[in-house]
Amino acid sequence: MIVGPPAGIQGFAARFIVGVALLAPWLWLVVFDRLLRRTR
């Protein structure tokens, strides 16, 4: 995945989307891994 953001406000929006895109699968797996490895 390479996303080259343009300049200006569009650039900020593009960087924000790239940041969310990188964080989302990370948080998703961390949360569910923690949840599923917790024994009741």
Place this chain on the structure above:
Amino acid sequence: MYVGHAAIAALLKGKRPRVSIALLVPIAFAPDWIDAFSHVVHRPNSSLSHSLLSVAIGATVCGVLYWLWSKNAGDALVVWLAYASHWPADFITGVKPTWPTGPMVGLELYARPGWDLSLESALAVVCWLVYRRSLPAESRGRSIGWLIPLGLIAMQVVFEALQRPSFP
């Protein structure tokens, strides 16, 4: 590749449960983090983030650092694999640099969004099935576990739609 990297990290977690998933996922995405940072500082350079050479160096640095910290060669190898897997995975879906001034190579599956979505979705399910075997017995059958591959597939659909507003 997008969620395929996260799926590969989950597969490696399944094979080596002692290594933290919180570490494996960002390591698997490391070239994308470097690429994003290079854009933030206005010095984009795909050779620095995504070339075969840079991925080999980055994977080795991370693997050695993890080995120095953990003193466990098997765990360090898994960290190395998480990073190193980025290049072959991206080779399938895109066109990536080899080394500075070297050729750009890749199968560019991104040009066929439907195929890309199918491949990354299948990867998410297969890797999750491997990952699931590392869970405690009482958690393996919990239906909430299916949210892992389903969530990753949903992220991939959004990713494809953002890249190409005409998708599907």
